[in-house]
Amino acid sequence: MAPIDYPQQAKESLLAGIVALALTVPMMGLRTTSGQDGMVIDIRMGDAALTTLGVAVGHFVISLIRQALQQRSPKETKTEKSARLKSVAIWIGWASFAFALTLPVTLNLTENLGLHDKTRYYLDIGILVLTYVMLGWGLNIVVGLAGLLDLGYVAFYAVGAYSYALIAAHFGWSYWVCLPLAGLFAAFFGVILGFPVLRLRGDYLAIVTLGFGEIVRVVLLNWYQFTGGPDGLSRIPRPDFFGLPFKRSSSEGETFHQFFGLDYSSIHRIIFLYYLIFILALITNAFTLRIRKLPVGRAWEALREDEIACRSLGLNPTNTKLTAFAIGAMFGGFAGAFFATRQGFISPESFTFIESAVILAIVVLGGMGSQIGVVIAAAVLIGGTEMFRGLEEFRMLAFGMAMVAIMVWKPRGLLANREPTVKLHGDKEAKP
Amino acid sequence: MEYFVQQLINGLALGSIYGLIAIGYTMVYGIIGMINFAHGDIFMVGAFGALIVIVGLGAVGFGGAGVLIILALLAAMLIAAVYGWALERVAYRPLRGSFRLAALISAIGMSIFLQNFVQLSQGARVKPLQPMVEGGFVVMEKGNFAVTLSYLQIIIVVTTVVLMAGFSLLIAKTPIGRTQRACEQDMKMASLLGLDVNRTISLTFVMGAALAAVAGMMFLLYYGVIDFFIGFLVGIKAFTAAVLGGIGSLPGAMLGGLLIGLIETFWSGYFTVEYKDVAAFAILVLVLIFRPTGLLGRPEVEKV
Numbered sequence: 001m002a003p004i005d006y007p008q009q010a011k012e013s014l015l016a017g018i019v020a021l022a023l024t025v026p027m028m029g030l031r032t033t034s035g036q037d038g039m040v041i042d043i044r045m046g047d048a049a050l051t052t053l054g055v056a057v058g059h060f061v062i063s064l065i066r067q068a069l070q071q072r073s074p075k076e077t078k079t080e081k082s083a084r085l086k087s088v089a090i091w092i093g094w095a096s097f098a099f100a101l102t103l104p105v106t107l108n109l110t111e112n113l114g115l116h117d118k119t120r121y122y123l124d125i126g127i128l129v130l131t132y133v134m135l136g137w138g139l140n141i142v143v144g145l146a147g148l149l150d151l152g153y154v155a156f157y158a159v160g161a162y163s164y165a166l167i168a169a170h171f172g173w174s175y176w177v178c179l180p181l182a183g184l185f186a187a188f189f190g191v192i193l194g195f196p197v198l199r200l201r202g203d204y205l206a207i208v209t210l211g212f213g214e215i216v217r218v219v220l221l222n223w224y225q226f227t228g229g230p231d232g233l234s235r236i237p238r239p240d241f242f243g244l245p246f247k248r249s250s251s252e253g254e255t256f257h258q259f260f261g262l263d264y265s266s267i268h269r270i271i272f273l274y275y276l277i278f279i280l281a282l283i284t285n286a287f288t289l290r291i292r293k294l295p296v297g298r299a300w301e302a303l304r305e306d307e308i309a310c311r312s313l314g315l316n317p318t319n320t321k322l323t324a325f326a327i328g329a330m331f332g333g334f335a336g337a338f339f340a341t342r343q344g345f346i347s348p349e350s351f352t353f354i355e356s357a358v359i360l361a362i363v364v365l366g367g368m369g370s371q372i373g374v375v376i377a378a379a380v381l382i383g384g385t386e387m388f389r390g391l392e393e394f395r396m397l398a399f400g401m402a403m404v405a406i407m408v409w410k411p412r413g414l415l416a417n418r419e420p421t422v423k424l425h426g427d428k429e430a431k432p
Numbered sequence: 433m434e435y436f437v438q439q440l441i442n443g444l445a446l447g448s449i450y451g452l453i454a455i456g457y458t459m460v461y462g463i464i465g466m467i468n469f470a471h472g473d474i475f476m477v478g479a480f481g482a483l484i485v486i487v488g489l490g491a492v493g494f495g496g497a498g499v500l501i502i503l504a505l506l507a508a509m510l511i512a513a514v515y516g517w518a519l520e521r522v523a524y525r526p527l528r529g530s531f532r533l534a535a536l537i538s539a540i541g542m543s544i545f546l547q548n549f550v551q552l553s554q555g556a557r558v559k560p561l562q563p564m565v566e567g568g569f570v571v572m573e574k575g576n577f578a579v580t581l582s583y584l585q586i587i588i589v590v591t592t593v594v595l596m597a598g599f600s601l602l603i604a605k606t607p608i609g610r611t612q613r614a615c616e617q618d619m620k621m622a623s624l625l626g627l628d629v630n631r632t633i634s635l636t637f638v639m640g641a642a643l644a645a646v647a648g649m650m651f652l653l654y655y656g657v658i659d660f661f662i663g664f665l666v667g668i669k670a671f672t673a674a675v676l677g678g679i680g681s682l683p684g685a686m687l688g689g690l691l692i693g694l695i696e697t698f699w700s701g702y703f704t705v706e707y708k709d710v711a712a713f714a715i716l717v718l719v720l721i722f723r724p725t726g727l728l729g730r731p732e733v734e735k736v
Contacts, residue, residue, distance in 0.1 A: 019517075143533075215709075402541070403544065406544055407538035
């Protein structure tokens with residue numbers, strides 16, 4: 001291995017800095033603001049210079065680290081790496097399962113010990129991360145297993161949330177009746193939307209699903225009588241614990257804390273919601289793991305690998321894709337119903353394209369088809385950005401950067417796992 | 433009739449803007465086979481570039497709207513071109529030849545990044561600009577409804593036509609265009625024959641970005657307000673235009689842009705303004721279902 005060529009590196013970093021200067025001087029250095037008469041320019045070259053310096057130094061450091069890493073690590077073979085990753089993934093999987101299962105207890109204990117006082121805050125983040133894990137697992141069926149690029153997944157999330165909110169508000173049925181209905185509605189939508197478009201492939205499918213996602217949002221925004229338009233729907237019924245409401249007192253019978261003889265605390269409802277989404281997510285996971293071993297799951301994977309071969313072997317691609325689309329949509333709908341009941345308020349604001357992009361990013365960054373990868377990606381992206389709430393305005397900036405950086409660093413995702421569940425000759429490596 | 437003619441004029445002006453952006457999509461798709469998801473944001477950066485230059489030169493007392501517009505146009509093209517180049521360098525080149533979805537995700541990431549970057553550096557509020565080109569012809573008049581063709585609309589359409597013509601010539605006749613077409617047909621073969629594929633792809637992004645900046649400037653002048661989020665919707669519509677015309681085809685992009693512009697204007701003129709975005713997306717879906725190659729596209733041969 002050649003030694004690191006420092007002057008060459010420095011030259012490249014300098015170039016990166018010059019480009020950064022060209023990028024930042026007009027956009028950052030000259031800020032347009034509204035003055036007394038029309039727009040005026042506010043000169044802030046300091047910011048631009050600082051960013052440029054950051055880019056040049058960052059470029060230098062990162063390329064040095066990359067070269068050092070390349071020189072040090074001996075090359076593993078692909079099989080070794082895949083085996084190692086697999087065992088790591090299993091460990092991470094069980095560890096995160098245990099962590100998620102005990103999180104409310106741990107938080108409560110540590111709060112009692114006086115280590116922190118934000119149990120509710122951390123639980124809220126936990127719920128958020130788990131919601132995205134569930135959405136990621138749902139989308140993973142569509143993108144990871146069936147290989148259909150869906151950029152409008154949020155449409156199903158929205159359909160689930162709105163159908164839950166409307167059914168619960170109009171008919172007054174309990175959460176446990178409305179939840180499956182919301183999922184069914186979303187699946188129905190998946191079939192309706194999927195039927196005409198699933199013959200398209202790749203990027204075209206991506207754009208059409210994106211278009212559908214936007215159509216659903218625009219309709220929600222403008223169908224005022226039905227969806228409340230931009231005001232959204234509020235006062236969505238909260239879930240109850242199998243008939244026991246989480247209230248201080250209820251006129252219609254016992255409440256949760258009275259039944260169990262506990263002191264009233266608002267945290268009970270949060271803990272319940274936490275475990276609710278935890279279980280919903282686990283159901284999604286178990287479903288996916290099982291269905292991969294069923295004929296339809298195998299058909300999805302086969303279709304992802306080679307559509308033409310599948311067709312010549314007599315699989316009906318449209319039906320197979322449609323099942324994937326509908327099942328993915330159903331889980332999106334469940335997650336949407338959960339979202340509606342947790343928030344108590346929904347509006348089209350929550351279902352923008354950026355949500356679809358975030359969910360897709362979770363699936364792809366985690367490594368398509370990898371269930372654990374989704375968990376890691378959701379924890380990093382959602383939990384990570386949530387931790388930086390203090391730097392509110394830089395949050396999405398960092399989010400976008402992280403998406404680019406992870407993709408450039410590991411194009412197949414953090415835990416790439418695209419091995420087919422079954423192989424004809426088990427010892428050979430599957431074609432990527 | 434008068435109303436119809438007025439809508440037709442408005443639609444053509446809007447369609448020209450979409451067409452200019454659609455060219456960027458179609459060229460990038462033609463050469464690397466990917467949707468440049470951040471192209472709409474490059475358009476937005478171009479619009480901001482133009483705004484900054486107009487306001488900046490206005491502040492130092494630079495007179496003459498005509499010269500100002502030309503200078504702003506050139507500067508916006510330059511700024512957007514640098515952004516386009518950097519976009520390709522950062523988000524696409526490291527991922528070339530790797531797995532397709534990866535590039536799409538990194539482009540989406542770049543799009544989020546650019547939006548937030550501009551939001552942070554230029555502020556989240558909408559930026560108004562005083563009209564710079566006023567007046568126009570009255571084409572026909574009936575009662576108290578006058579059909580006007582504003583000078584600005586003429587500028588937009590003429591600029592677009594000139595750029596389109598120049599651009600078609602560039603692709604058809606010059607060495608740059610030949611290299612580009614060669615890379616589009618077979619990148620590996622082109623590189624074996626000694627063409628600099630990396631440079632050609634960069635150049636494609638740069639040219640697309642420059643055209644998007646022109647569109648951004650026109651958008652700024654036409655509507656008078658911009659914000660950091662305009663790139664998303666306009667980008668999607670321009671992509672629709674590219675697909676409608678047949679992706680990979682330059683005249684197709686222009687035709688698609690004009691059609692989308694006309695459809696949107698007529699829809700808002702005769703039906704409802706609220707659902708005008710739905711109209712554009714519905715057209716996209718219908719075209720893809722019934723004519724996936726677009727109006728002027730070549731059918732794609734499926735190979736095993």
